[in-house]
Amino acid sequence: MSVALQCKSVSKHFEGVKAVSNVSFDVQQGALHAVIGPNGAGKTTLFNCITSEYAPTSGEVLFEGNRISGRRPHDLPTFGASRSFQRTSIFANLTVAQNVWLSAFRQFAGNKVEIVRSADSHPEVAEVIARTLDEVGLARYADAPATELAHGDQRLLDFAIALAPKPRLLLLDEPTAGLSRTDTQRVMNLIEGFKGRYTIVLIEHKMDVVMRISDRLTVMYFGEVLAEGTPEEIRANPRVREAYLGRRA
């Protein structure tokens, strides 16, 4: 296995506040790496540095040797990366299939702008949409307006949008945030099914959720890396227990 994603000494400061300080980790190709930590640990800021929502104050993020940090958010898919959003982020006024069409078409057409042909005139794109909706289990809702989906199904649609372009890197920001227990289980099963096929970086707040499925974890605390290791190592780490698990034990 080779290293796919490298976070190299990423720091992000906001007017003197060190939201993220010197965070480094490597993710092997096909591995699932979780970044966990209590609220305010800087997980989401780190995520935003990886996805170019923010430019890091220092440090960089490499994927397959290319720098993906410090660019514009719309450059990310060019490197074979897709992201999901913490709060479900879909296109409310479009149908389920049209939601997925957006990312499938982007992958199909690249930067080309098409203004004459009908949006649905590409059978290749339709095929990708059908396959993706099948994978997340939303095929029967293809023509329903996205707003009519149940909350958990909307999160699955959010995933489908990220999956359609066949990314090599999946960046998932608290995929189970705000979901019921049943829906959390559905989403975790889906992510478990991704393992090996995608390199995944997962930001998560709920520790129990990630311990089972992660290959490695980085624990953040007040913007810094507190520990890194396999789930067993993390579970056994006294500093993690103190900072994070301690409150629950």
Place this chain on the structure above:
Amino acid sequence: MNRLFNLPTLITIAVMIVFLPIVQRPVVAAEVLTLGIAALATNLLLGYTGLLSFGHAMFFGVGAYSAGILAVKFGFSAFAAIPLAVLITAVVSWLIGLVCVRRSGLYFIMITLAFNQMFYFIAYSWTSMTGGEDGLPGLRRPALIADQWSFYIFTVIVFLITIVLMKRFVDSPTGRILQAIRDNPARAAAIGYNVERYKLIAFAISGLFTGLAGAIFAFVFEIVPIDKIHLLFSGDIVFMTLIGGSASFIGPLIGAAFYTWLQETVSLYWDRWPMVLGIVFALVVLFFRTGIVGMAEALAQKALGKKAAKTASGEPAEARQ
């Protein structure tokens, strides 16, 4: 292949084209269609992209003055002046769009408004070319379309070509991407679409068609009045778009007809007819957000006693400010 227009839209277009010149003079009918083109073009931005522009009188005016100046000062025929004017407006709207699309929300509105004022003052002070306050008179329609009816038929042909092009545009990949940007710009960017670039495309195409409307309008009454490049007319175009219904493709055309009808009838009895306009506008914004078309759809659904299918694909959702 999907049908380009659904049946109610086709019927609306056919009825308007046939009956407009009967209930009004053919030139007024031609005016409705040109204003309709401008309102439909404005809705490409407002309804489909979610951008409210208060600068569309600028594009209407640039189209009208370009056509007028080419015809009056340089002796071009309408058939040459109109396409050239469209070209000029396309370049102008692309350049102005470059600046405007960098901002969103209120700032976007204010920049379009400021540019509109700038162009108004150019038209106002450059009297040797534009005729200043008095407008630019002296246009002549070519012999082929000199009389009212043949000019109306010419306008209908241009109108039909325009709405086919516009509908194809909104049904195209770019049209759908614009609707996605309207609904959720952050996600559209994360998927890989350059939001500013797409907004610029929408802005330039919207400006281009508005310029076409202006260029034809110059030949409707064979004069370019200065108030058609004024900020207030930008407001009028937005009024037409919203009152007709920005949530449907064809709504703005109905809005343009309604606006012209108000102007033609109420202004005969009352000089302050814009007050009626204001009251109607306030009522629409307060109670009928979906405009005339939205109301008609709701009534039709009630009358049919069933929940008709929601808006077909490619129809924009209700515009949000």
